[in-house]
Amino acid sequence: MVNPPTAPSHWGRQQEDVAHPSPPQKGLVGSLIDNVKTVAGTTLHIAQLALSETKPVQAAQSTLEQGEHALHSLFEQIKDNTLARDALTILRAGVQSVKPLDDRKLLLEQIIVLLSTLPPDSPVGPVLQNAFIRVLWMDIPKPPATLIGPYQHRTADGSGNNVFSLDVGKANMPYARTVPPIHPVPRNLPDVDLVWETLLKQDKFTPHPSGISPLLFSFAVLITHSIFQTNHDEPAYNETSSYLDLAPIYGNNEAEQKQVRLGENGLLHADTIASRRLFLMTPAAVALAIVFARNHNWIAKKLFEVNENDVYQPWDQLDEDGKAKQDEDIFQKARMINCGHFVAVIFQDYIRAILAINRTTSTWSLVPTGEIKDAFQGPLPRGTGNHVSAEFNILYRWHMAMSKEDAAWLERLMHKHSKVKPENMTPDDFRAAYESVAAELGDNPRRWTFNNLKRTGPDGEGPFRDDDIVKTLTDGTIWKAGAFKARGIPDIFAVIDKMGMVAARNTWQVASLNEFRRMLGLKEYTDFSEWNPDKDIAETARRLYKHVDNLELYPGLMAEQPKPSREGSGLAPGYTISRAILSDAAALVRGDRFLTHDYNVATLTSYHFQDLQPDLDNGAFGGHICKLLFRLFPGHYTYDSVYALFPFTNPDTTRGILEKLNIEDRYSFTKPSHAPHWVKVTTYDGARHVLNRPASFDNVYGPALAEVSGKEEESLLTMFKNATEGPSQQTFSETLDAVFFPSNFAQLALTRIGDMTKQQMEWCSWKYGKGEHLRVDVVGDVFVPVVSQYIADICGVPLKTKHNALGLWTPTQFFEVLSEIYSFVYLNFDPSVGFKLRDRVIKNARTIRLIIEGRLMQASGFIVRSPRSFFLLSTRSPFRPSLPQGQLGELVGDIKNLIMPSRGQGFVMSDTAREFYHRVIRSTDRPAAELAGVILIGAVRLVTCVSQAANVLDFYLKPEQEKNLKKVLQAAQRHTNIADDATLLHYVEEALRLQPAVYGTARRAKGDMHIKDGDKDHHVKKGQHVWVDIVSANLDAEHFPKPNEVHENRDITGYTFNQKVSSLTNTRNESLNSTLVTGLIREAAQRDIKRAEGAAGQLGRINAADDFCPAYVRAEGPPTAFPSSMDVIFTGKKNVVYGGYEK
Secondary structure (H helix, E strand, O other), X not given: OOOOOEOOHHHHOOHXXXXXXXXXXXXXXXXXXXXXXXXXXXXXXXXHHHHOOOHHHHHHHHOOOOOOXXXXXXXXXXXXXXXXXXXXXXXXXXXXXXXXXXXXXXXXXXXXXXXXXXXXXXXXXXXXXXXXXXXXXXOOOOOOOOOOOOOOOOOOOOOOOEOOEOOOOOXXXXXXXXXXXXXXXXXXXXXXXXXXXXXXXXXXOOEOOOOEOHHHHHHXXXXXXXXXXXXXXXXXXXXXXXXXXXXXXXXXXXXXXXXXXXXXXXXXXXXXXXXXXXXXXXXXXXXXXXXXXXXXXXXXXXXXXXXXXXXXXOHHHOOHHHHHHXXXXXXXXXXXXXXXXXXXXXXXXXXXXXXXXXXXXXXXXXXXXXXXXXXXXXXXXXXXXXXXXXXXXXXXXXXXXXXXXXXXXXXXXXXXXXXXXXXXXXXXXXXXXXHHHHHHHOOOHHHOOOOOOOEOOOOOOOOEOXXXXXXXXXXXXXXXXXOOOOOOEOHHHHHXXXXXXXXHHHHOOOOEHHHHHHHOOOXXXXXXXXXXXXXXXXXXXXXXXXXXXXXXXXHHHHOOOEOOOEXXXXXXXXXHHHHHHHHHHXXXXXXXXXXXXXXXXXXXXXXXHHHOOOOOOOOOOOOOHHHHHHHHOOXXXXXXXXXXXXXXXXXXXXXXXXXXXXXXXXXXXXOOOOOOEXXXXXXXXXXXXXXXXXXXXXXXXXXXXXHHHOOOOHHHHHHHHOOOOHHHHHHHHHHXXXXXXXXXXXXXXXXXXXXXXXXXXXHHOEEOOOOOEEEEEHHHHHHHHHHHHHHHHHHXXXXXXXXXXXXXXXXXXXXXXXXXXXXXXXXXXXXXXXXXXXXXXXXXXXXXXXXXXXXXXXXXXXXXXXXXXXXXXXXXXXXXXXXXXXXXXXXXXXXXXXXXXXXXXXXXXXXXXXXXXXXXXXXXXXXXXXXXXXXXXXXXXXXXXXXXXXXXXXXXXXXXXXXXXXXXXHHHHHOOOHHHHHHHHHHHHHXXXXXXXXXXXXXXXXXXXXXXXXXXXXXXXXXXXXXXXXXXXXOOOOOOOOOOOOOOOOOHHHHHHHHHHHOOEOOOOOEHHXXXXXXXXXXXXXXXXXXXXXXXXXXXXEEEOXXXXXXXXXXXXXXXXXXXXXXXXXXXXXXXXXXXXXX
8 A cells, every 4th residue: 555544643742742741649638628628629611511501691792782783773864763854874884784674574574665655746756766776676686696407617728717707717818917017118128137136136035034934935836826827929818717726736728638637436546747847846836736726636535435425436337438438527626615715825824924814813814705795776786896916916925935945956856857056947948948848847747756756556647655745845944035135036037037037027017116015005105115115125226227117027026125024924025916806806816706696515515515615613713724724634734733724834934823822832833743553453363362462452542531631630640541451450440430330230221321311312303294203313303312311321420401600511511522522532533623623622622521520419419409509428437538628618618619609500419410420439548530531531431322322223114224223123022031131132232243333443552463354464563553453353254253243142251342333331341331221222213214315314424534533414514423313213102291301
């Protein structure tokens, strides 16, 4: 395999990287006292959480007034007769069309009535009627901006972006002219060689004052090469389109496009791009193009996998016409989605760095694509097309920003293909060098390479090594970009800039700098010292051009005084460039139909439309390029790496920014390193070898568990760290047994979860149509709230319901809290969500642990409540703390609202929780922090019951499992004795064997060793990661004869490893999850059941992270690691119940 599967980079961290040394352990009593202050210190925070959705808060929020619709203003003025005094007021009211009209208030009808009652000769009537008609007319765009059918995808040459002016922005069209030249051109303009030598040629390299990295300017190359490609023979013509359509990757016409396409399911050839010219740019620019080429293939594969509306078929089942249509549809959608990612990087990373927004915690970005409405003037146009101009071709020649390293590389490249020195190179010499580079590349883009990198594969047409691409991107982040300034362009660009000046003068005949500034609405310069206060530069320009009005656009832009690096000015270019690039960005994007009107779920699919939305909590304050880097190189970048989150800024500069913001400790400044490659174990015996030998294999989840527990919780941290080592493992396991596995745990759990599920099923199912058919979202309305309530009940976590307004979370929110903790620790394969997960998980895990510790204090008798006050138990209490009564009284007063508030249910401990905590206290004297940690771990492991129950039901609802479904229904509905539950348990285990909720688990080898894995003998080195592939192990025919069939009589011990991976198990290999799932399925199968029609009846399960874990597509938001919905239909009479567990 070229780039073998890799473990997430953060799994390579050792525990010590995130943890502090552990202090001496204390028993339960001492640790309870130590934690009182911590618990009390968070009382206010938890109270705020509990009150966040109460009516007083909602009432306060509802007082915020929003802008009114224009018709409100019109109606009020008519009613008050104010329009009689000033009829034209109605025309000014359009600016008030902020808030959508509430048509339930019948305002439209009231206006019509008022208009109809005006006298026929009223002078106000026509004005009002015309204004009213204008409002109605402006509601619908005219002409329509987009059409359904043949214009739904981008064309190869960019034509048809404006469906009524097909050639606007098309490739191979002449450049537009933005500014007509009016000022007479002097006949004695200075020679371009002299202009280069005196105003542009670099005198010394100056690092960029904002610490911007060369990678930003390499990304700018992708932008400029998407919209500018001057024809060498006819410089008036632009060979590419005027849209941000990633032409360097996809080409400018169908012939170029065909060269990069694989022709199967919309894919591109591996690491293949269309632009030969790009290989004369910086290596980082090519590497970024490779990133977007890979992103295209990721999108195409995901389009096929998610398969919204079931439009795609397996490739080998299609005929030739079907293959061509499917390939074309997926390719075109993937291309549009990829362009969406490209533009997202432009506005969420590139523009933010240009405007220095990246130096703040602001998530604001300048995105000009949205609808801007005015009820009387109409919407601001968008999607009307764009056509780039010669003036802006000049504006983007930012050669002075090239790093010293990139300039040296380009000099070596040109020296290889031309022996002429850069300063002496003529246009013919440059063309000859370019042709030599092109000849060396050849005609097959699948073989093109750069920077001496080698392609993989026996034919040299495979992808580049991940390590090489990441190193190229890392170099582009670490090196220093150059500053914008006069005399700042490296020698290697001499011939290119001279050719540019000649084209600007003779071919394009562009306007002067002052004329260009006038077009932008900027003050014209009256003197050269205004243009550049540097006396030497100003005097040189004066000698060359005599008067500032004669100053040409090309040198005028390149040698203009740069803006200072400050808030709002991160790029710090010349003043004119700074203003012009924002206008051009707005024109490029707002004028593009595919980034405005056709940027929607119909053209991009719901899945990818959501994927394109900015994630404001990702650690980059909404930055988007990190999503691509994390997605494509998860083994190289940790979720907190500044090299992925802020690659357009030097790491040293980023560190300084984050230090000023006082958040640098949340980030990693370690350079991306070689990804840890997996050793994949696929057999049952191989799984047993790894999972039954904790002395030989480390648990890789320690650092994440340390993040969850909090670095200040050293006793728990030590317990996690040593959880797989000798005596500590025994202590941990025995404590877990004592907490969650009393002697009759299975009977208690099965009875309780069964009763809860039955009640919830009856409460949430609804009748429709004729007959006794009932429908319910069995996952979202039953499994999620029941499992959440079950966990909350035993742990004493108060949930927010209509009976308890002071709960912390609703059941659905609590499920999300627990599932996010589980995902962060065990399923954190996608670094793009790791930062956000960590922040939320740390906050929520701490809250839950404090509640648990408060419950331990409550149950131990540390605090009790009388009808009027709180007080300590007498000296008979075995847990009486040794603190002065006054000090202890203060602490008790501080936490009384946390434990038992005076109003409402709040934190009053239920009988279930009281019994649970009493059992905990009776069975162990472990420190409170450890007990809270054990209980939290148990709760987190139990949340997978939702995924397990959903997958069991989904499995048996498949058409091929019809016979087994009948057996499951029989066992569930018969339910006469424990044997029926045992039979149902076997069916549950068989379903989870064939459709596991979790695909495997990871370990790290403590030393060099061999693993016997069927007919394979893996040699594992110390520190190497091992992936136990439970999906494959569950199909091992040696241990599961006829492995693809359901057999309810298999040995129950054969499911041990499947349970260990995702469930809460004890030292006897008994699974509490399996018991709970059996209870959930038993009650869900009390009636004949079938899957609901359409997407609502599907679980939405797809593979994620190179098939290392499942993900579930949701109706709203990105996919998650846990399912959230699946509708089923069953028959039977709906009984009336009172209650249920709210969502």
